[in-house]
Amino acid sequence: MSASTVQEAIVERATGAGGRSELNESPIYVPPxxxxxxxxSKPSPARAAVFAAVGLGAFFLVWQLGHYFSSDVNQKFFPSPVQVLTALYTLFAANNFLADVLKSCYRVFASFALAALVAVPAGLLMGSFKSVRALLGPLVSAWRYLPAASFIPLLLVWFGPNDTSKLALLFLGVIFFLIALVVDNTEAVPNEFIEAGLTMGASRSKTLMDIIIPAAAPAIMDSLRNMIAVSWTYLVIAEIVGAQDGIGAVMMRAGRFLKVDIIMAGILMIGILGVFTDVLFRTIARLSMPWAFKR
Amino acid sequence: MMVAEMNAMQMSKIAVPVIQASRVWKQFGNGAVTALKDVSIDLRENEFTAFVGPSGCGKTTMLRIIAGLEHPTRGRVSMNGATITGPSPERGMLFQAYTSFPWLTARRNVEYGMKLLGVPKAEREASAMEFLRLVRLEKVADKYPGGFSGGMKQRVALARTLAQNPSVLLMDEPFGALDAQVRWEMQELMIELMERERKTVVAVTHDIEEAIYLADRIVFFSCQPGRVKADIQVEFKRGRRFPKKEDLLAQPGYTELEQHLFAMMREEIQAAAAAA
Incomplete structure (x- = not known):
């Protein structure tokens, strides 16, 4: 019997005469x-949606119940979710809150753009060349341990209670962490990519531009996304000191009049903007680097 | 005169050394580790040489020195008479880790090497498709390698290297990360490519079977310090290449060579264990 006949015989026995009909006769397997x-194991999308709703719902329910069972005096300091949303609506409708929101957005995005403009090239060079790292590394690591908030008095003396000092604080708050992250992202580029470039005859500048930058880009984008979240957290600190406008200033004013619902509305607003920024960065990454997401 | 001489030499089948490594030493950590001790190897034109030996015996170090990615501590390595001081597209390299760039489509990957050499765009595009066809990736030419299997990623890198038309192809355990079936397919593909593209090839491998299948010559490295233990011409193949690997296994002389190499490997491993 030749090899092919053996194979045919096996196939025949497996499928039987009817082939498909036997498949239907086979007992149906009922998975547990x-x-x-x-x-x-990942829950089904429907189940995941239910879980998400339950989680969020539970949070608002506990909040609402906390408010409901508080004494009349304390209720003022612990407004219900509905009161907070109402306060947020009133802020927009009657108090031109949009101008404050835009001002805060401007401060976060402008300072962050400046920080990225410095940190990304610096980090790429430090991660690519050990000599640049030796030059700047100790300086950057030392700066990271200086709390940005401690610079507020200095910045106020230098720039006064204006936009410049706020932008500077937000800039200082993220720049050194951002550099450290970009250095890590750059160093994570596999050596073989660089060596493949060199053996193909790529110059050092070509290797940096054509290989290291695109290879590190998705990770750098993630670092930027994570650090702009930190920038949002610094916003309130920046706007506490001598600010007339911005979300933080509105919240500080509300604090002076014990308007807890407005404070909470401000916190909520920053949260919403944070999520929006995150989605924005993810979308930019997806559109500009489809290869990093397509699988 | 020079050219005529070269041709005459090729005609008479006396292979010309393309790469000459003479008395190469490589030490790491200020002499703490001697990776290569006084190694001299000539690589002849159009010959496929396999560097074989246990792990950590300087095979890869020697390959990287030939590539120009590392410098010898002492000695000289030259290509066509000129000392190698750094990497060059004349010596293409294929790595064990996948180096197809995930941010470029398969087609752009293959084009990239040619772009560095200044090949005009139209020629580049045509040539890239030709090489993708050769490694059977023409259907995924416009896909990014991120979703490719290991074998496909490695074929993109191979096509990219071959498209630069290097006269020497260096491979550092190129199929080491692939599973047995894909490794076998890649080996047969290499045989096919070697028939088509005449190249001087050096491949570092742990895989004795792979070395015998692919190589015309096997250089066996011994350990600590790394030196050449044996330099074996694979005589029984008589210069033939076997498109199907099983045809090689049936050749008289195959088993003897394999046994010989395994015995040497065991000797080396036991010596290393005794030294430790």
């Missing part, structure tokens, strides 16, 4: 019900 607590 998907358990909620299954190690590392």
């Amino acid at each position: 019900r998907a358990r909620i607590f299954e190690f590392r």
Whole structure:
């Protein structure tokens, strides 16, 4: 019996005379019900949506209940979710809150753009060349341990209580962490990519531009996205000191009049803007580097 | 005169050394580790040489020195008489780690090497498709390698290197990360490519079977310090290449060579264990 005949015989036995009809006669396998607590298993989209709703709903329910069971005096200091949303609506409708929001956005984005403009090239060079790292590394690591908020008095003396001092504080708050992250991202580029470039005859500048930068770009984009979240957290600190406008200033004024609903509305607004920024960065990354997401 | 001489030499099948490594030493950590001790190797034109030996015996170091990615501590390595001082597209390199660039499509990957050499765009594009066809990736030419299997990623890198038409092809365990089936397919592909593209090839490998299948010559490295233990011409193949690997296994002489190499490998491993 030749090899091909053996194979044919095996195939015949497996499929039988009817082939497909035998498949239908085979007993239907009923898988066990998907358990909620299954190690590392992803819930179905429908289930995930229900869980998300339950999580969020529980949070608002506890909040609402906390408000409901507080004494009349304390209720003023612990407004309900509805009161906070109402306060947020009133801020926009009657108090031109949009101008403050835009001002805050401007401060975060402008300072962050400046920080990125310095940190990305610096980090790329430090991550690519050990000599640049030796030059700038100690300086950058030392700066990272200086709390940005401690510069407020200095910045106020230098620039006065204006936009410049706020932008400078936000800039200082992220720049050194951002440099450190970009250095890590650049150093994570596999050596073989660089060596492949060199053996193909790429010059050092070509290797940097054509290989290191695109290879590190998705990770750098992630670093930027994570650090702009930090920038949003510095915003309130920057706007506490002598600010007339911006979300932080509105919240500080509300604090003076014990308007807790407005303070909470401000916190909520920053949260919303944070999520929006995150989505914005993800979208930019997806559109500009489709290769890093397509699988 | 020079050219005529070269041709005459090729005609008479006396292979010309393309790469000459003479008395190469490589030490790391200020002499703490001697990776290569007085190694001299000539690589002849159009010959496929395999560097074989246990791990950490300087095979890869020697390959990287030939590539120009590392410098010898002492000695001289030259290509066609000129001392190698750095990497060059004349000596293409294929790495064990996948180096197809994930930010470029397969086609742009293959074009990239040619772009560096200044090949005009139209010629580059035509040539890239030709090489992708050769490694059977023409259907995914416009896809990014991120979603490719290991074998496909490696074929993109191979096509990119070959498209630069280097006279020497250096491979550092190129199929080491692939599973057995894909490694076998890649080996047969290499045989096909070697038939088509005449190149001087050096491949570092741990895989004795792979070395015998692909190579005309096997240089066996011994350990600590790394030196050449044996330099073996694969005589039984008589210069033939076997498109199907199983045809090689049936050749008289195959088993003897394999046994010989395994025995040497065992000797080296035991010596290393005794030294430790």
